Each structure stands twice: as C-alpha cells, then as structure tokens.
Amino acid sequence: MSEAGKQILTTLESGGRLVVELADMAVPVPTGTQVVVQVEAAPINPSDLGLLFGPADIANAEFSPGRIVAQMPEPAVRAMAARHDMAMPVGNEGAGLVVAAGEDPAAQALLGKRVTCFPGGMYATHALADARMCLVLPEGVTSEQGASAFVNPLTALSFTETMRHYGHKALVHTAAASNLGQMLVKICQADGIPLVNVVRNEAQVAILKGIGAEHVVDSSKDSFLADLAEAIEATGAMMAFDAIGGGKLVSQILGVMEQVSNKGAAYSRYGSNAEKRAFIYGALDLSPTVLTRNFGFVWDISGWLLTPWMGKLGGETVEKMRQRVLAELTTTFASHYKARVTLEQALTKEAALAYNAKATGEKYLIVPNG
C-alpha cells in the first residue's frame, strides 16, 4: 500500500525551537498481528499535550496553515535532550475503522470493524495498532463515543485498585470535575467507595453535584480547609490523587488528614502514625510542589503513572478493567468534548490556545477524516 495519509509531528530542535506540523505520511503496511486503523476520533488529553507542546510558549508562537513554531524554555530544552531533532507522532488513543490487517487471524478478524485503541500516533489519518490491544466497539457505539476508552477510564479504575493495593478504603481527588473526575465519581458510587472531590469553583461544584457526588469541596472558598477536614473526617480518606502537581494543595490535603488523625489523640511530637498517601499523576500546574510538612513523619508522596501501575496491578485486573470500560462506555466512561477539529484545524491558534489551557469542560476531539 502506498496510499498517502497525513499525521501531526512534533519536533524539538536542539536550538530550542519547537515545530509542530501536519506532514505527509505513507499509510503503513500491517504485518503479523498489526492492523491499520483509519482514525475517526482521537481526544486531546493533558498527557498528549506534554509531548505535543510541553511548556513551549504557544501564546507567542508563529501559526501558519498546518504548522506551529514556538519557543521552548531553556530548562525544558535541556531536560528533553533525548528528543532533540526527532519528529515524533502524537495522540495516545482514539477510535476508527480497521482498513488493513496483517496475516495473523487475530488481525484478520478485525478487518472492517470499528475499534478503540491506545497505540500512540493517533493524530493522523491512519495509525498502526496491535490487534490484541484493540477493543471492538459494541454495535451502535460511535468512534466519538469510543475514542477515550483507555487513558481516563483505566486511570480512574486504577485509582481504586491502587487504593485497594494499599488497604485504603476512601479517596480524595483533585481537579475532580474533569472527564476523569466524573468517571471516578461514577465508579465510586457503583463500588461504594467514599470520595472527596476537590474542585476550584462553584461551576465545578455544580457539575459534580449534578451527577450525584456527595462530598465536593471548593478550594476557592475561605472555608476550604474546614470543609476539607469535615469531608475527610466523614469519609476517613487518607489517600489522595492529585492532577495539579504544583502549589500547596497536596500539602494542604496531607495537613488536613494529619489534623483529622490527631483529633482526640494524645500529643506526639512526631505526629500521628496514620498512613497518609498522596499520588501526583498530573501537572496541570507546572510550578513547584510546595510541602509545608505539617503532617508528621508518616506520609508518602509519589508520582503515579498508568503504565507501570497497570504492570503492578497485573494482567488479570487490567483485563477486568478493560471489559468494564467496554461494557460502560456510554455511561460511566462517557466523555464530553467542547469541539471537534480536523488535523489542520487542531494546529490553528484559536484551537491550540483553547485546548492547551486544559480547562474543565473544554476538551477537544480530533476527527482526522471528518
């Protein structure tokens, strides 16, 4: 097959220039268990933006049709030396039609089927995926409905499995009105897991109350710390998942957990022995994490990343999660998009600034053949 396609490539030049452009590609020829997916829908997740733009100065970039040229800050240029001058495909996940397949029966079985997959390089007209990693979309489920079946659903489900791994029974979640956060609310409702949702404004409180969340705490209110203490006391949550990363929020959450743990206990100069854990899984705020350490000496703060954690949780648990996602794709794991853009539209100033803001309710969907 020498059919022509298009893909978005991102290149960080060693001199510090970031070039993101729509380039021609030869549609790949699948072998073995590989299939070629004609991409119909691919979401722009924060985890994609790290590779697509990173901390580059998009606001002041040069935009021309199908091309963005931006300046990357010097420390980031150094930190990303391993990607210098490499044109990298982008787009973790998405859904589409299988238009070609390798000789393996597993691949052949998918020909003509609509699948969702997580192969990388989905911001393209065509992408190569492994048939064994594709999920066939149920009858009547569109590519748009099936496009976000991996990153957010498996992350939300893995949070509750990570909780069980450590023997905890309740969770705190920040940036909780996100698509991911809404999925977590529904999972916790179904599974009877007490959940404290931390959001940043009244509108986000309304979104979560609207889907039945019980504990929603607004960090913009003066009563934030008191509200958080009340919710943590009510739920017993001593484990938090944080999407924000920068600033004081993680420290505040651990501080309130410690305060709740000490309630009614005898004074210990070293703080309570309650195990308090926070996982930072995102970086909506790229500024430093600031820890005041007013939470004793029994605490853990860890980075959290989906792939290594799926490895820890094991194949059986992951397969169960995948089947649950497929069964609840249009309910628990439904995603909402603010706008649909073609590959070329995704590289316009208007779109790039909008989705790069990572604002709640402003998620974009790329429809490469739309």
Add this chain to the structure above:
Amino acid sequence: MSEAGKQILTTLESGGRLVVELADMAVPVPTGTQVVVQVEAAPINPSDLGLLFGPADIANAEFSPGRIVAQMPEPAVRAMAARHDMAMPVGNEGAGLVVAAGEDPAAQALLGKRVTCFPGGMYATHALADARMCLVLPEGVTSEQGASAFVNPLTALSFTETMRHYGHKALVHTAAASNLGQMLVKICQADGIPLVNVVRNEAQVAILKGIGAEHVVDSSKDSFLADLAEAIEATGAMMAFDAIGGGKLVSQILGVMEQVSNKGAAYSRYGSNAEKRAFIYGALDLSPTVLTRNFGFVWDISGWLLTPWMGKLGGETVEKMRQRVLAELTTTFASHYKARVTLEQALTKEAALAYNAKATGEKYLIVPNG
C-alpha cells in the same frame, strides 16, 4: 522513696507562651520490671529539640536561672493543640547508674549497673526505664560514651535495612557530616554499601574524607549538580535519606537521579522508569520542601521515623542492630560533643542558642549529676 530530684519540663501554654524550666521532681519508685536510672549523660539531639523548643523564638526569649520563656509562632501553637498546658519531660536517651529496681528479676539484675536506655525524660537527675529495654554498658565504657546508643546508631543502621527492604544497593545521605552521618559512613564501609555524602561546606568535606568517605559532594560549590551526578552514576544510588527537609535539595537529588537514569536511554515523555526514593527524616530546615518535579512520574518521597520503621523491620533485625551498637559503641557508634552542661546550664541563653542551631560538630551533652 521520697528522695528529691530535678527535671526539665517544657510547657506550651494555649496562649502561645512556651515555658521551659528546671522543676523539682520526686524520684519515682520502680515496680515490676522498672528501674530508676541516675542519669549521668544525655545528648541533645535534633529530635529532642522539636519537643523542647520547637519553632519557638529562643533568640528573643526571657532567660532567668533555670527558666526560659519564649513565644511560639501562631501556626505552631495551633498545630500543637494536643500538648497545650501540659508540662512534658524531655530527653529521649542517655546513660547512667541503676539505683533502684522493681521486684522483677530482670530489674533486680541491673541494680548497681551502668546502663544506656531510651525511655524519654532523661533531662533529669533520675529517670524511670524498663529493664528489658536497657543495655548494660560493657566494662570500661563510660556513660558519656554510652549516652547516644539508640537514636543515631539505630537510625543509621535502619537506613541500611530500609535500603535492603526496597532492594536498593546504594544510598545518598544529606547533612552527612553529622554524628549520625559519620556513623553511616562507617557502617557502609564495613558492609560494602556505596554511599554518596552530601555536605554544605569544605570543613565538612574534610571531616568525612578524614574518616575515609569516598564520595563527598559539597552543595555550596557551583559544580554541585555535576559532582552529584558523577557520584550517583558511580554508585548507582537511587535512594536518599535527607535530614534537612526544607528547600530544594531533595528535588535536586531526585532530578539528578532521573538525569543519570535517562543517560543513553530513548526519550520518554513521562521520564525514566527507574524507582527513585527519598526519605525525609529530619527538619534541620523548617522551611517548605520545594519539588520542581523534573524527575518523571516514578518517584516516592516519604517521611521516615525510627519507631514505626523498627516495627516494619521486625524484632529480630532490631535485636541484631542493638547488639551491633553495643559491640561497636566506642568505634562505629562513637559520638562527639562540643560541650557538657548541667541541667541548669542547659537553660542558659548561651547554651540554648548554641545547641538549638543544630550545627555540625556542635552537639551538647547534659550531665545532670555532673
């Protein structure tokens, strides 16, 4: 026994006044396995200062004979509500003569013996201890030599056991020229554990080089990060113990570990999968910990506290550690003191400001009956 003794008590009044004073005490009457130790030497460790003074303003305190009155900052007053208006004895560990014993044979066996123990309340003429937790000092070992047999030695040994617990093979240690740091150098030499020592000036480099430390890195030098990278590459250390807590040092260490892990590896937008761990076990710098998070998503930062960790390591390991301490008290685990003070002298402005600075080589020893 209604003999009279003296003890140092620290009281945080709910109004925010901290009163530290030398008070009369009735020498306790031991029962069961208890013994009364006539205290001959008790070190002032950073872990004692947290209770004795905490973040109170000692520089501007009122000093009168046997009494210090200082102001505690408002956030600390609130955080320590559980100790308000309680007169608390101080002094974790020390050594002395057993002058009275309960009826239990374990206690009776210690009568007249010189022991080292860890019962709390050692800044006193007499302290009550459990015979089963006392170690009899070997013939020829003085109370001064035996006074610091628990906190620093067991902490240093527990660092290497914590390392083994996680399957790591090398360590980074900060504030490495401390008494504890010197013990760790000797333990690691004996056990063949590669150790990266991070210190803050040339004099501290000289102290550690003087006892044969191989990797000593000075954080005050312009070449600090490059020197640290070289030492971490040479040792493979991906676990750090940090006594300082505040500032950027922990973040810098994790950042360098990440940089070393990525050397020669393919670019991953999420960073390396190398497990990088830092434990914060002290608070020499009370300012916030600042994490730039330029170290991927596979990292853990945890509080570390001796007592819960000894619980995790288990009784057999702890007993082995105790016996090793006793056998190497005047070699591996030798402590050095800048000054010896009586209970009353410990509460003078000169002494209090000096030991509260927690400077390397400036440790004080209280000799209550000296």
